[in-house]
Amino acid sequence: MSDQLSSSSAPLECMRNILELLPEIAAAGDERELGRAIHRRVSDILDAERVTLFLFDHRLLELRTPYHEQANPDDLIVNLRMGLAGYTAILKQAVMISDAKTEYFFNGELDAITDFNTERVLAVPIVDANAMAVGVVQLLNKTTGAFDQTDLDQAEATAIRLAEQASQDRWDVSTVREELDHLIEATRSKRGSVYRNDFEHGRLISVYASGLGETNIKLNLRLGIAGTVAISGQSLRIEDVVNDPRFDNSFDRRTGFKTRSLVAVALKGAKGELIGVIEAVNKRGGGFTREDQELLESLAKPVALMIEDRQLLHEQEAQFESLLRVLAASIDAKDTLTAGHSEGVANYSVAIARQLGFSDEDVDVVRVAALLHDYGKIGVEDSVLKKPGKLDDDEYAKIQRHASLTRGILDKIKFSRKYRYVPKIAAAHHETLDGSGYADGLHDNEIPYFAKIIAVADVFEALTADRHYREAMPVAKAQSILEQGAGIKYDSVIVSALGKHLETMAPGT
Numbered sequence: 001m002s003d004q005l006s007s008s009s010a011p012l013e014c015m016r017n018i019l020e021l022l023p024e025i026a027a028a029g030d031e032r033e034l035g036r037a038i039h040r041r042v043s044d045i046l047d048a049e050r051v052t053l054f055l056f057d058h059r060l061l062e063l064r065t066p067y068h069e070q071a072n073p074d075d076l077i078v079n080l081r082m083g084l085a086g087y088t089a090i091l092k093q094a095v096m097i098s099d100a101k102t103e104y105f106f107n108g109e110l111d112a113i114t115d116f117n118t119e120r121v122l123a124v125p126i127v128d129a130n131a132m133a134v135g136v137v138q139l140l141n142k143t144t145g146a147f148d149q150t151d152l153d154q155a156e157a158t159a160i161r162l163a164e165q166a167s168q169d170r171w172d173v174s175t176v177r178e179e180l181d182h183l184i185e186a187t188r189s190k191r192g193s194v195y196r197n198d199f200e201h202g203r204l205i206s207v208y209a210s211g212l213g214e215t216n217i218k219l220n221l222r223l224g225i226a227g228t229v230a231i232s233g234q235s236l237r238i239e240d241v242v243n244d245p246r247f248d249n250s251f252d253r254r255t256g257f258k259t260r261s262l263v264a265v266a267l268k269g270a271k272g273e274l275i276g277v278i279e280a281v282n283k284r285g286g287g288f289t290r291e292d293q294e295l296l297e298s299l300a301k302p303v304a305l306m307i308e309d310r311q312l313l314h315e316q317e318a319q320f321e322s323l324l325r326v327l328a329a330s331i332d333a334k335d336t337l338t339a340g341h342s343e344g345v346a347n348y349s350v351a352i353a354r355q356l357g358f359s360d361e362d363v364d365v366v367r368v369a370a371l372l373h374d375y376g377k378i379g380v381e382d383s384v385l386k387k388p389g390k391l392d393d394d395e396y397a398k399i400q401r402h403a404s405l406t407r408g409i410l411d412k413i414k415f416s417r418k419y420r421y422v423p424k425i426a427a428a429h430h431e432t433l434d435g436s437g438y439a440d441g442l443h444d445n446e447i448p449y450f451a452k453i454i455a456v457a458d459v460f461e462a463l464t465a466d467r468h469y470r471e472a473m474p475v476a477k478a479q480s481i482l483e484q485g486a487g488i489k490y491d492s493v494i495v496s497a498l499g500k501h502l503e504t505m506a507p508g509t
């Protein structure tokens with residue numbers, strides 16, 4: 001009975017770990033926390049010495065570890081740009097494409113060095129009797145159009161002959177050359193090359209390359225296990241890692257860690273895109289089993305989807321932020337006399353809101369509204385906006401229109417729920433407590449509180465900023481102007497919050 005209990009508690013424990021991991025991922029503030037949560041939970045679930053999360057960086061084509069127990073994560077970056085020949089060798093798969101530059105794995109470095117423009121590529125692996133890819137035959141730029149099945153058949157026939165002749169480190173260059181020249185002619189290719197796989201150093205070395213002679217071109221394939229899983233999308237479970245040619249031992253050498261057994265699974269998003277790789281190393285008391293691999297695979301699905309969700313959210317935020325910057329910059333471009341004003345008002349508004357103890361979320365709303373408060377200036381004609389001297393009544397009325405224009409324009413932006421009051425707040429930045437302001441002549445409690453903050457920040461920034469056409473007013477004088485208006489035009493609590501902020505900033509100025 002007790003036996004039964006203990007054997008059934010293991011999967012229960014495991015299930016509990018999985019259930020606890022998901023909210024931890026959702027709550028993780030940054031990628032480091034995410035990496036740590038996965039390390040801790042998955043180590044427990046799989047009884048592994050180490051678990052590493054690699055995240056795929058689409059821009060740099062790299063796998064990165066946000067967190068690592070024993071090492072600096074920067075030491076563990078896996079570069080996946082090993083070129084199409086490398087892709088062919090590692091996946092033991094032929095590649096036939098007509099526009100290399102748009103291909104994910106294309107590496108343009110060689111083109112740059114050899115002054116060549118690769119467009120069409122046909123690459124086939126040379127696979128030996130032990131099913132190892134010992135090399136690659138590659139053809140470039142068929143002169144009469146795209147490579148086709150006939151070309152592929154011929155290249156594969158050549159690869160089979162070369163595999164028979166080539167043992168791992170003894171290649172007969174003249175045979176290779178003869179075979180390749182024949183193939184280039186038969187397929188009407190512009191160039192061709194044969195690489196051999198240097199397993200020991202994890203690279204491809206050219207045996208012969210037409211047009212380049214016997215120059216030894218070396219293509220680095222140091223992908224390690226995680227990189228191989230990433231590019232193939234296939235899980236790997238290896239009992240004797242050290243003797244696996246895909247294993248990159250540089251990390252073990254540096255850290256003294258001894259990798260023995262390993263299981264690695266690709267993380268894929270909702271549409272199958274690569275999100276990253278989870279790798280578990282050294283199962284305690286033996287190697288990883290097929291059940292371990294299946295467990296990690298089933299865990300990888302929800303984990304990948306949650307990470308993808310987080311990433312999408314971050315991308316949306318970054319996109320919104322860059323949109324904000326562009327909008328703020330476009331006001332500055334329109335009104336060059338007050339360039340930097342929006343940014344300055346946003347900074348003061350944020351400082352005041354913090355001083356008043358608002359939450360980060362609220363502070364962010366103030367910041368966004370402050371950045372956009374003068375956006376309506378975009379609709380005010382230049383001759384009025386940039387008029388150097390005094391404005392007549394008509395011109396002043398035109399300037400004042402910017403507040404309601406701000407409202408009109410911002411109302412058209414589809415703000416997320418958090419920012420839904422931004423247009424209203426931004427448009428009320430010239431309202432004053434006594435109702436003498438514009439655009440709507442609102443009174444004290446009709447004015448959104450955040451608009452009152454922006455109003456104070458706006459006046460203070462305008463008075464104290466150093467503009468090219470006039471000198472900045474001393475801070476103390478600007479403060480006394482605001483204090484005179486406190487309770488009449490400006491909220492006195494806000495004015496004193498600005499004062500407190502200025503005290504903490506630069507005592508004595």
Ligand SMILES: [Fe+2]
Pocket residue numbers: 373374402429430
């Ligand atoms: Fe304004």
